[in-house]
Each structure stands twice: as C-alpha cells, then as structure tokens.
Amino acid sequence: MTSFGFSLLATNGAARRGRIASAHGTAETPAFMAVGTAGTVKAMTADAVRATGTEIVLGNTYHLMLRPGAERVASLGGLHRMADWPGIILTDSGGFQVMSLAKLRKLDEVGVIFRSHIDGSAHHLTPERSIAIQHALDATITMAFDECTKFPATYDEVAASMRLSMRWAARSRDAFARRDGYGQFGIVQGGIFPDLRAESAAALTDIGFEGYAIGGLAVGEGQTRMFEMLDVINPLLPDHRPRYLMGVGTPDDLLGGIARGIDMFDCVMPTRAGRTARAFTARGIFNLRNARFADDARPLDPGCPCLGCARHSRAYLHHLFRAEEMLGSMLLTAHNLTYYQRLMAGARCAIETQTFEEYAVATREGWARGDD
Amino acid sequence: MTSFGFSLLATNGAARRGRIASAHGTAETPAFMAVGTAGTVKAMTADAVRATGTEIVLGNTYHLMLRPGAERVASLGGLHRMADWPGIILTDSGGFQVMSLAKLRKLDEVGVIFRSHIDGSAHHLTPERSIAIQHALDATITMAFDECTKFPATYDEVAASMRLSMRWAARSRDAFARRDGYGQFGIVQGGIFPDLRAESAAALTDIGFEGYAIGGLAVGEGQTRMFEMLDVINPLLPDHRPRYLMGVGTPDDLLGGIARGIDMFDCVMPTRAGRTARAFTARGIFNLRNARFADDARPLDPGCPCLGCARHSRAYLHHLFRAEEMLGSMLLTAHNLTYYQRLMAGARCAIETQTFEEYAVATREGWARGDD
Ligand SMILES: [Zn+2]
Ligand SMILES: [Zn+2]
Numbered sequence: 092m093t094s095f096g097f098s099l100l101a102t103n104g105a106a107r108r109g110r111i112a113s114a115h116g117t118a119e120t121p122a123f124m125a126v127g128t129a130g131t132v133k134a135m136t137a138d139a140v141r142a143t144g145t146e147i148v149l150g151n152t153y154h155l156m157l158r159p160g161a162e163r164v165a166s167l168g169g170l171h172r173m174a175d176w177p178g179i180i181l182t183d184s185g186g187f188q189v190m191s192l193a194k195l196r197k198l199d200e201v202g203v204i205f206r207s208h209i210d211g212s213a214h215h216l217t218p219e220r221s222i223a224i225q226h227a228l229d230a231t232i233t234m235a236f237d238e239c240t241k242f243p244a245t246y247d248e249v250a251a252s253m254r255l256s257m258r259w260a261a262r263s264r265d266a267f268a269r270r271d272g273y274g275q276f277g278i279v280q281g282g283i284f285p286d287l288r289a290e291s292a293a294a295l296t297d298i299g300f301e302g303y304a305i306g307g308l309a310v311g312e313g314q315t316r317m318f319e320m321l322d323v324i325n326p327l328l329p330d331h332r333p334r335y336l337m338g339v340g341t342p343d344d345l346l347g348g349i350a351r352g353i354d355m356f357d358c359v360m361p362t363r364a365g366r367t368a369r370a371f372t373a374r375g376i377f378n379l380r381n382a383r384f385a386d387d388a389r390p391l392d393p394g395c396p397c398l399g400c401a402r403h404s405r406a407y408l409h410h411l412f413r414a415e416e417m418l419g420s421m422l423l424t425a426h427n428l429t430y431y432q433r434l435m436a437g438a439r440c441a442i443e444t445q446t447f448e449e450y451a452v453a454t455r456e457g458w459a460r461g462d463d
Numbered sequence: 464m465t466s467f468g469f470s471l472l473a474t475n476g477a478a479r480r481g482r483i484a485s486a487h488g489t490a491e492t493p494a495f496m497a498v499g500t501a502g503t504v505k506a507m508t509a510d511a512v513r514a515t516g517t518e519i520v521l522g523n524t525y526h527l528m529l530r531p532g533a534e535r536v537a538s539l540g541g542l543h544r545m546a547d548w549p550g551i552i553l554t555d556s557g558g559f560q561v562m563s564l565a566k567l568r569k570l571d572e573v574g575v576i577f578r579s580h581i582d583g584s585a586h587h588l589t590p591e592r593s594i595a596i597q598h599a600l601d602a603t604i605t606m607a608f609d610e611c612t613k614f615p616a617t618y619d620e621v622a623a624s625m626r627l628s629m630r631w632a633a634r635s636r637d638a639f640a641r642r643d644g645y646g647q648f649g650i651v652q653g654g655i656f657p658d659l660r661a662e663s664a665a666a667l668t669d670i671g672f673e674g675y676a677i678g679g680l681a682v683g684e685g686q687t688r689m690f691e692m693l694d695v696i697n698p699l700l701p702d703h704r705p706r707y708l709m710g711v712g713t714p715d716d717l718l719g720g721i722a723r724g725i726d727m728f729d730c731v732m733p734t735r736a737g738r739t740a741r742a743f744t745a746r747g748i749f750n751l752r753n754a755r756f757a758d759d760a761r762p763l764d765p766g767c768p769c770l771g772c773a774r775h776s777r778a779y780l781h782h783l784f785r786a787e788e789m790l791g792s793m794l795l796t797a798h799n800l801t802y803y804q805r806l807m808a809g810a811r812c813a814i815e816t817q818t819f820e821e822y823a824v825a826t827r828e829g830w831a832r833g834d835d
Contacts, residue, residue: 129782129786129788130779130782130783130786131783131788131790133788133789133790134789134790134793135790136770136790136793136794137774138770154786158782158785158786159757159778159781159782159785163757163758163778166758166760167760167776167778167779168760173775173776173778173779174775174779175770175774175775385531385535386535386538388538388539388540398508398510398547402509402547403545403546403547404539404545406531406535406539406545407502407539407545407546409531410501410502410530410531411502411503413530413531414501414502414526414530416501416503416505417505417506417789417792417793418503418505418506418507418508420789421506421508421789421793422508
C-alpha cells in the first residue's frame with residue numbers, strides 16, 4: 092500500500108499543480124472536493140459524482156456520528172464501502188458543525204458537550220473522540236479537532252480560541268493512528284490577525300501533519316480580507332504538503348485561492364445551488380426558474396459534458412424546477428459539480444503551461460459577459 | 464420507417480409473448496411501462512430508466528398540456544427529444560386525470576371544460592384536442608379520449624358513460640393523423656358488466672385501432688372482479704393487436720393479467736413506492752424505514768443488478784430514508800422499476816418455454832416466504 096503523499100508537479104507564480112497519493116487512490120490538485128454530508132452527495136449517485144471528475148468526497152463527522160453512527164458505519168465496512176466511494180474521503184472534525192447546528196453546547200479544555208439537533212441526545216466531542224470517529228468512518232484524510240472561532244471577535248478572543256485549537260491539534264495528532272496511505276491535516280486558525288496566523292502555523296508545523304488546512308475564513312470577512320490572509324498564511328506552510336482552504340467557495344474564490352497557493356477546496360455551494368435552480372456556467376450564474384428560460388431550447392452551458400447539458404435544453408430544466416421534479420435537482424447538481432471540476436481541470440492545465448493568470452482573466456471575462 | 468405493429472411470438476395458455484414495433488424502436492411484451500407523468504420518471508434520469516430494462520415510458524397529457532404546454536414540448540422537438548427518451552412513448556388521453564385532479568369540471572357531448580389544478584386557468588379538452596395534444600407531444604402510441612366512469616355506478620350510468628366514450632373513440636380515430644410507425648389505441652369501457660364490455664369491444668374493433676386498452680378497472684372493484692372482467696374482455700379482442708390494462712398494478716396483478724392475455728401494463732406503484740421507502744422484492748414488500756434494517760448489511764434483493772442492490776446495503780438505504788436524502792428515493796425507485804422489469808422478463812421467458820404457470824407459482828411462493 093502506498094504512503095500518503097503529495098507531489099508538487101509544477102508551479103506558476105504562487106499557484107501549484109500537485110498530486111495527492113493515498114490508500115484510496117490519487118487526486119490531482121488543485122482539487123475541489125464534493126461535500127457528502129451524511130454519506131451521500133445530495134441528489135447524486137456515487138457514479139454520477141465520479142462522472143463529474145470529482146476525486147475526493149468530504150464526509151461530516153457531526154452528521155455521521157449522530158446518524159447512522161460511526162460504529163455502525165464501521166460495521167458496514169466504513170464510509171467508502173457504505174457509500175460506494177472507494178476513492179479518497181476527507182472527514183471534517185465535527186467542531187464547526189457542533190457550533191453551527193447543535194444545541195446546548197458547553198465548551199471547555201476537554202472538548203464540547205452538546206445535544207443532537209436530530210433527537211436531543213447528549214454527546215461529548217473531544218479531540219480524541221473526533222479522531223476515533225474519523226478512524227471508524229475510515230477517512231483517508233482525518234482533520235484535527237478545532238474550535239470554530241466566532242466572527243467578528245476581538246484579538247484576545249481569537250488568540251485564546253486559536254491557542255485552545257493548537258492544544259487540541261497536539262491531542263488530535265497523539266490520538267491519530269498512523270496507517271499507510273492515510274493522513275491527518277492540522278488547521279491554521281487566528282482569524283484576520285497575521286501574527287496569530289503565524290503563531291498557529293508554527294505550532295502546527297512543529298507538530299507535523301500530512302497536510303495543512305486554513306480554517307476560520309469565509310465566515311463573513313469578505314473576499315479581499317480572505318485573500319490578504321492567504322497571502323500571509325501560505326508562505327508559512329511547507330511546500331511539500333497540501334494546503335486546504337476550508338469551506339470555500341465561489342468559482343471566483345477558487346481562482347483567487349489557487350493563485351495564492353491553495354491546493355484543495357470544499358464547499359456546499361455547487362450542490363446546494365443545484366437544488367435551488369441556480370446554475371454555475373461559463374457565462375456566470377443563472378436562475379433556471381426564471382421565465383426567460385421557458386422556451387430556451389439551448390443547452391445550459393454549451394460544451395459542458397454533463398447529462399443535463401448534453402441531452403437536455405434550458406427549457407426542460409426550467410420545466411423540471413417549475414414542476415418541482417427531483418430530476419431538476421439531480422441534473423443541476425451534476426452540472427454544477429461538473430462546472431466546478433472543469434474549472435479546476437482548466438486551472439491545473441493552465442498552471443502546467445504557465446498560463447494561470449491568463450486562464451483566470453479569460454474565465455472571469457466569460458462570467459462578466461453574461462448570457463447571450 | 465417501420466410500420467406500427469405487433470407480432471405474437473408465443474403463447475402459453477392465454478398468456479402471450481409478443482413484440483411491438485414502432486417508429487421509436489421495439490418493445491418486448493408482456494411489457495411494464497414506466498410512468499413519466501410530467502416528462503420525467505420521478506427521481507430518475509432517462510439513462511437510469513433505460514438501465515432498468517424499461518422500453519416504454521408513459522406521459523400524461525393532462526400534466527403536460529398544463530405544464531410546460533403541448534405546443535412548447537413540440538417546439539422543443541417533442542417529448543422524446545425533450546426528455547431524452549428516443550424509445551417508445553405512450554401518452555394517455557387526459558380524461559382520467561381531468562376527472563381526478565382538475566377543478567370545476569363540466570362534461571357534455573363535446574368534451575370536458577375544466578380548470579387547471581396548478582393555476583386555475585380554464586381549458587377545454589375534447590377528443591379532437593386530446594389527439595392534437597398527443598400529436599404535438601409526438602406520442603408513439605396515442606390513446607383515444609374517453610370518459611372515466613365513476614365506480615361504483617349503476618348499470619345505466621355505466622352504459623351511458625361507455626357509449627359516450629365510444630362516440631368519443633370514433634371522433635378520436637377521425638382526429639388521429641396516421642403516420643408510419645405510430646399507433647392509436649381504443650379503450651374498452653363498461654365497468655363490471657360483461658355485456659357492456661362486449662358492446663364496447665365490438666364498437667372499438669369496428670372502428671379499428673392499432674391496439675386496445677382496458678380502462679375502468681383497478682378502480683376499487685377488487686382483484687377477483689378485475690380478473691373476472693379480463694376473462695370476459697380478452698377473448699373479445701383481436702389476437703394480432705396488443706392489449707393494455709391501464710393503471711395496473713401490483714406484481715401479483717401483473718402475473719394475473721399476463722395469465723389472462725394482457726400485453727402491456729402501467730402503474731405509478733413501483734416509482735411512488737420508491738419515494739416512500741417501500742421496496743418490491745423477490746421476498747415481498749419491505750419498508751426500508753423499519754428499524755430492523757438499521758444494521759442489515761445485506762443487499763436489498765440479492766441477485767438484483769440495480770445500483771442500490773449491487774453497491775449498497777439495506778442499512779445504507781435505511782439511513783438515506785431516515786436522513787431524508789434524495790438518494791434514497793433515487794436508488795429505491797430504480798430498484799423497484801428494475802424489480803418490475805425483471806418480473807416481466809421472467810414472464811416473457813416462461814411463456815416462451817411454456818412454463819408461465821410454474822413461474823407465477825414460484826414467484827408468489829417467494830413473496831409469501833418473506834424475508835429471512
Ligand atoms: Zn452541464
Ligand atoms: Zn435492486
């Protein structure tokens with residue numbers, strides 16, 4: 092079995108073209124990871140997810156620990172087998188969703204006590220428990236357990252939260268069972284304060300992880316500040332490890348992140364938008380419920396190989412959403428994920444040919460041009 | 464282009480093994496047609512429908528005339544092109560659903576005036592309009608426009624309703640534009656009264672259609688009476704034309720219908736059940752929400768080639784329904800339709816080998832045996 096690794100194949104400015112190798116196959120980077128919250132990318136079969144070019148699926152520890160339960164997933168052969176995804180799976184630590192979804196939280200040095208939003212049952216999530224759950228799920232990439240720092244927050248609040256997360260990162264690393272082809276990522280915190288980000292990056296690289304994530308961005312600080320922080324953080328991270336910007340973002344966020352050296356992204360945006368009739372295309376975002384599409388016989392995004400574009404018209408997709416047919420969500424989710432993956436494939440090719448800047452400019456021009 | 468035709472390939476008692484040929488390809492009979500109400504088999508891509516072995520999809524004139532509109536479908540290249548179904552499409556006449564779904568109906572000799580259940584708009588459906596709509600949709604098989612006789616009803620009510628439907632059948636036939644490879648079916652009415660059924664069958668065969676449907680059954684009369692009526696009606700219909708039992712039914716209804724000479728069936732049962740966690744299997748019907756499946760690592764129906772059975776466990780399907788994930792409906796709809804199509808494929812093979820009776824007995828024994 093292969094070791095978990097990351098090869099840097101090419102660079103273009105700060106942009107990086109790489110490859111992740113793991114026990115569950117490889118993934119080309121920059122990579123967009125599809126969010127499969129509860130063991131399924133919503134509205135898609137695993138075959139359909141593969142057809143979009145997706146190589147990594149993300150699972151949510153918080154959701155899966157509550158339902159169907161981590162030990163149950165383990166008894167069903169792990170998340171790969173249960174969900175028909177033999178490829179790479181990354182699981183989050185649960186920390187972010189405990190703070191956003193669960194009720195009656197109590198946080199201390201040990202961890203977080205909370206009640207399930209599903210049935211009110213009490214749970215205790217600690218670094219050790221989070222890592223054990225991710226092990227039970229058979230995550231290829233395990234995330235360190237961290238606190239989700241609120242935004243906005245004062246310097247002192249952010250510093251205290253970040254330092255707690257760094258102590259939890261050390262405990263997460265101790266709790267991680269090293270296995271060939273599996274890896275664990277630490278998460279850089281520190282809000283919008285460069286010196287706290289530097290302190291966090293130093294703490295994590297001291298511990299040493301197979302990859303490094305950037306947390307606590309895309310929480311309301313705006314794209315400009317987010318990009319400023321990436322310019323600060325990325326140079327602090329080792330070149331030979333993948334860098335993952337958590338929960339980001341729009342297609343434009345991805346281009347900006349790649350330009351600054353990010354290798355991995357995840358976001359619910361393409362899949363969630365697909366269920367609400369919003370389409371990402373080379374000509375910007377369309378809302379397919381709009382009456383102007385009722386008689387539009389053209390494909391949604393000419394050149395897109397997805398089923399919705401290759402076999403159907405905008406008018407049909409419009410009809411499916413108006414008639415509240417599930418197939419609308421199914422086709423548009425597949426399209427949006429295909430769009431994101433084609434954007435990433437284009438970026439990878441552009442980095443290889445030293446044309447990433449031109450690629451980004453041309454892509455943004457297409458969005459600005461809008462629909463004909 | 465081929466003519467519309469029906470070849471009788473084998474018989475076994477009253478059971479028939481045949482083949483429909485049309486402008487949109489062939490279909491082996493006995494055939495189960497998947498219901499694609501609004502231009503989509505709910506929760507399935509057209510590719511997924513094909514993978515179940517389905518060769519004919521049914522479209523609903525009532526739904527499609529209201530949304531997206533028959534002329535719009537025509538401008539999008541017809542239902543085949545719009546919905547990615549180049550195969551055979553049968554459309555109903557709209558009569559049944561006007562009576563069950565629309566509001567403020569007024570019926571007279573000319574036709575039915577009604578208001579849309581979607582937006583309250585007024586519409587007039589007549590035999591001529593129904594046939595024109597089905598033409599605009601590009602139905603391979605057009606159904607004659609008939610009145611949906613209420614049940615229960617007196618002999619005189621049923622007789623009057625049937626005779627109106629027969630006058631409408633003659634007008635439907637006059638309105639039908641004959642095209643190579645396209646066909647039109649008349650619909651035998653007459654409730655549960657053998658002499659009225661005989662009168663109706665005689666009227667329709669006098670007019671002459673490419674096929675004959677049996678309407679007004681499976682409306683509450685019970686399986687025993689339905690089978691009795693099939694024993695009455697089928698001998699009255701020409702051997703060399705397909706016979707279609709409308710809106711039927713359970714797997715057991717299909718076996719009984721085939722035994723009595725029915726060639727075609729349609730029903731929402733497998734698809735609707737798939738969205739409500741009910742699974743048709745070789746061991747009977749399961750409700751996948753049931754807690755007993757939470758840890759059941761076995762495939763839903765061993766030997767079934769569908770994605771849900773081949774790649775997933777009962778426990779995963781249970782989880783998807785509990786978590787209200789769309790994938791549950793997608794996988795189980797595909798499974799149920801696959802089950803129905805395998806039942807039909809088994810029946811076709813059994814008729815060819817003169818073992819249909821044994822096949823039906825063995826199949827029913829499997830259902831009765833239940834789950835292990
Ligand atoms: Zn597409
Ligand atoms: Zn199956």
